[in-house]
Amino acid sequence: MENEEVDVLVVGAGASAAAFAWSLSEKNIEVLCIEQGTEINPREYPASKQDWEISRQKDFHPDPNVRKHKYDYPINNKESDIIPTMYNGIGGSTIIWSAHFPRLHPSDFKVKTLDKIADDWPINYEYLEPYYNINDKMIGVSGMIGDPAYPPKVQRQTKPLPLGKLGSKLVSGFEKLGWHWWPSDSAIITEPYDGREECNSAGTCDIGCYRRAKASADVTYWPKALMNGVIIKDKCTVREITIKKNGLVDGVIYYDSEGKIQIQKAKIVILACNGVGTPRLLLNSISSLFPNGLANNSGLVGKNLMFHPISVVTGVFDSAIESFKGPPGCSIFSHEFYETDHNRNYLRGFMFQIGRGSGPLTTATGGLGLGKIPWGKNHHNIFKELYGNTMNIGIICEDLPEVNNNVSLDPVLTDKYGIPAPKVKYKLSNNSKKMIDFGNKCAKKLMNASGAKKLFVARHMNGYHLLGTARMGYDPEQSVVDKHGRCHDVKNLFIIDGSIFVTSGAVNPTSTIQALSLSIADYIKINAKNILD
Numbered sequence: 001m002e003n004e005e006v007d008v009l010v011v012g013a014g015a016s017a018a019a020f021a022w023s024l025s026e027k028n029i030e031v032l033c034i035e036q037g038t039e040i041n042p043r044e045y046p047a048s049k050q051d052w053e054i055s056r057q058k059d060f061h062p063d064p065n066v067r068k069h070k071y072d073y074p075i076n077n078k079e080s081d082i083i084p085t086m087y088n089g090i091g092g093s094t095i096i097w098s099a100h101f102p103r104l105h106p107s108d109f110k111v112k113t114l115d116k117i118a119d120d121w122p123i124n125y126e127y128l129e130p131y132y133n134i135n136d137k138m139i140g141v142s143g144m145i146g147d148p149a150y151p152p153k154v155q156r157q158t159k160p161l162p163l164g165k166l167g168s169k170l171v172s173g174f175e176k177l178g179w180h181w182w183p184s185d186s187a188i189i190t191e192p193y194d195g196r197e198e199c200n201s202a203g204t205c206d207i208g209c210y211r212r213a214k215a216s217a218d219v220t221y222w223p224k225a226l227m228n229g230v231i232i233k234d235k236c237t238v239r240e241i242t243i244k245k246n247g248l249v250d251g252v253i254y255y256d257s258e259g260k261i262q263i264q265k266a267k268i269v270i271l272a273c274n275g276v277g278t279p280r281l282l283l284n285s286i287s288s289l290f291p292n293g294l295a296n297n298s299g300l301v302g303k304n305l306m307f308h309p310i311s312v313v314t315g316v317f318d319s320a321i322e323s324f325k326g327p328p329g330c331s332i333f334s335h336e337f338y339e340t341d342h343n344r345n346y347l348r349g350f351m352f353q354i355g356r357g358s359g360p361l362t363t364a365t366g367g368l369g370l371g372k373i374p375w376g377k378n379h380h381n382i383f384k385e386l387y388g389n390t391m392n393i394g395i396i397c398e399d400l401p402e403v404n405n406n407v408s409l410d411p412v413l414t415d416k417y418g419i420p421a422p423k424v425k426y427k428l429s430n431n432s433k434k435m436i437d438f439g440n441k442c443a444k445k446l447m448n449a450s451g452a453k454k455l456f457v458a459r460h461m462n463g464y465h466l467l468g469t470a471r472m473g474y475d476p477e478q479s480v481v482d483k484h485g486r487c488h489d490v491k492n493l494f495i496i497d498g499s500i501f502v503t504s505g506a507v508n509p510t511s512t513i514q515a516l517s518l519s520i521a522d523y524i525k526i527n528a529k530n531i532l533d
Contacts, residue, residue: 002263006032008524009266011238011252011281013037014092015510016496016517017272018221019135023521025228029528034254034264037071037089038234042219045208052204053361060207062087062096062462071235073415073422075276080426082307082463084276090234091218093274093464096206098329099187099214100353100508101141103132103515106151107339108505115340115347118400121502122474122483123519125151131515131522138224139215139514140193143185149335158190161199165321166356166391167331173450179336184353186330187215187510194220201326203356214327236262239419240285241269241294241493249294249493255417268492268524268531272517275305275466275499279407280422282470295487300480301470302408304401305424306504307463309432311395312355313443315452316386323357323391331356337442338506346434348398351506352443355392363387393446394460395439397432398506401468426463465509470499485520492531496520 008024010017013035021031046055062085064072071088087093106125111118133154143156160183163171174181188205191198199213212219226232235257242263244250251265271278279302285294293301334352341349357363363386364373373382405427409420440457447455473479476488481500487493496517498509505512524531 002265005251005265005267006030007266008032008268008270009034009251009264010270010272012092012272012274012277012497013090013217013222013232013234014272014274014497015094015217016513017092017270018217018225019138019514020270020272020496020517020521021230022138022221022225022228023518024525025225025230027525028229029525031225031230032264032266033230033232034236034238034252035088035090035232035234036237037087039090039218040095040208042208042210042212045210047202047204047207048210052207053359056207056362060096062206062464073419074413076410076413076421076423080424081428082309082426083461084307084424084466085462085464086274086276086466090222090232091216094216094510095208095218097214097216097510098205099327100329100333101185101187101511102333102351102507103150103185104505104507104512105149105335105338108503111348111503117347118503119473119478122472128512128515128519131518132511134518135511135514139187139220140189140196141185142188142190144183147182149180149182149338156185158193158198160184161186161188161190161326161330162201163331164325166323167354169317169321170332170354170391170446170450173446174334176449177446179334179446181332181334184330184333186327188327188330189213189215199327203324203326203328203359205327205329237415237417237419238281239417241281243285243287243289243294243490247289247490249490259417268494268528271493271495272497274497275469276407276422276424278495278497278499279469280409280420283409284420290489295480295489295493297489298477298480300478303403303406304468304471305405305407305426306399306401306465306467306501307426308399308465308504308506309397309428309436310460311436311440312458312460313393313395313440313447314390314456314458315393315447315450316454317389317391317451318453320388321391322388324359324388326356328356328358329353337439344438346431346438348400348435349506350398350435350439351396352446353394353396355394357388357390357392360387393443395436395443396506396508397435397439399467399504400429400431401471401503402429407469465498465504467498467501467504467509470495471502472500473502484523485516494520494524
């Protein structure tokens with residue numbers, strides 16, 4: 001069945017799609033969004049129930065291969081050192097997101113110029129700064145201005161999250177060592193903002209915030225976009241993008257909520273399916289014009305996958321530091337080791353993201369690399385030693401683009417409709433391994449300076465940041481989209497998610513993804529007529 005043509009069709013309903021759709025709707029542009037998952041009432045998130053920690057291990061597990069939700073698709077990750085994680089639904093992966101909200105540094109946009117590696121972006125920090133500011137205002141960022149690691153920022157919307165006893169301990173270590181630290185910019189409000197409740201420090205951010213204090217896209221951008229007339233079709237799985245003989249895309253073929261084939265026509269198609277889902281859809285959209293996948297004349301669709309390798313150093317303290325209080329991924333960050341230092345044996349750098357301790361069940365079953373507490377007579381004593389007395393330092397490493405790290409179509413594995421599943425190949429580079437080793441040493445030094453009595457180290461295998469598989473650039477032979485997210489090969493097809501990143505930086509990408517999305521929306525608003533002529 002063919003549906004009536006729309007002006008703009010967006011595939012995906014996560015962070016980038018929500019910001020984009022809202023921006024276009026402010027100019028009364030017709031927007032239809034097709035989303036594979038569905039909406040969840042925030043009051044029904046696991047965080048509102050007593051067994052919330054069990055949900056983190058099952059129905060809200062970040063790995064779709066473990067979660068196996070009816071709206072998920074399988075991923076072949078057997079050849080990947082890091083497991084890609086995501087969530088399908090209105091709000092996308094911001095539902096299971098910790099809401100740490102730093103920006104890229106100015107240096108991140110010119111890595112090749114500075115360090116003779118990777119590539120420069122076709123845009124810079126100054127270009128994105130107005131969009132960072134719009135995005136901050138829309139979602140509400142808690143934090144504090146004056147951070148010397150960045151150019152000056154405008155006032156944050158709410159005051160920083162409380163550092164608590166945990167933060168005070170670690171600040172003492174930072175000060176002893178003379179290292180940079182700053183209260184995290186967090187997409188979690190600390191006072192009522194825009195009709196939403198403030199954070200109550202429950203520590204359940206990554207399984208959905210039932211108070212709506214966390215700025216997931218379902219409670220920030222989407223309500224406003226829907227009020228402006230944007231329409232979302234949920235529980236719909238897009239199979240392929242269709243293309244006309246003149247080389248323009250004209251819509252998608254999808255399975256509706258009842259599993260029936262539908263055709264949706266559109267003048268402009270926008271992909272917002274993340275760094276795994278977007279290349280999967282492009283590679284599955286083959287035609288006589290694009291036998292190797294849509295918009296893939298460069299051969300780079302699916303290539304240069306970046307994750308951000310993460311190592312976690314956990315410290316145990318004698319005194320109770322109430323580390324179960326507060327958002328687990330938001331406390332303090334440090335960019336002391338962010339930029340390249342040629343005295344080290346690797347290039348680029350990493351961020352310290354200070355995380356809080358785990359809940360009781362997670363602590364009892366090993367937490368972030370604590371090791372399982374043995375059952376028996378010592379169980380309660382060891383649990384008492386750990387629970388509320390641990391903190392984590394995440395070493396978030398810049399992941400450099402490598403063409404061998406990629407997403408392709410699996411020749412055997414499919415979803416329930418027979419659509420090929422993505423196959424992810426990713427190997428940790430020698431540069432990343434050296435960076436992790438150095439980062440672990442620095443994190444241990446910081447923990448010791450802060451008074452930790454025992455340390456644990458663990459690699460964090462989940463890849464929350466899916467970047468680089470449809471990179472932007474000037475040269476159509478070396479990139480998939482231009483600086484406006486517009487595919488070089490198909491002028492009415494745009495990509496707005498993390499797959500258009502050129503390099504990864506060493507910070508969580510959501511703030512930059514949404515800023516990019518807003519900038520692309522502005523370009524389309526100004527040039528919509530020319531795009532279609």
